[in-house]
Structure formats: C-alpha cells, structure tokens
Amino acid sequence: MSALVGPEDEAIRARFRVPPTRYFQLLVHTHDTAGAVEARPMVVHRLRRLRDAGDRELCRRAG
Secondary structure: OOOOOOHHHOOOOHHHHHOOHHHHHHHHHOOOOOHHHHHHHHHHHHHHHHHHHHHHHHHHOOO
C-alpha cells in the first residue's frame, strides 16, 4: 500500500475487501436502484442531491 493511504481507505479495504475506488463506484450505483429508494428514501434523495450538486460544480468549472 502507498504511504498516502489514509485511515478511511484502510477501513474500506479491511471491512469490504475492495479498493476504495471500487467501493465509491458501487456506492454511487446504489443511489440509482429502486431497492435503495424503497429502503431509505430520504437518505437516497439527500445523497443524490449532493452528487448532483457536485456534478453541476464540475460542469461550471469546466465550462
């Protein structure tokens, strides 16, 4: 592992046995599943709002 790996990255690897990049890819994908909305609608909507706000900021900076 790199010396730049932080405690969050180490915790993700230890708990889920996947690299942090893959963990976040899977996490973002779960926001778009019907099951997630049914199970925790308020959490999913909040996470989608945060993701969409970040997307808009990236477009604004690139644009």
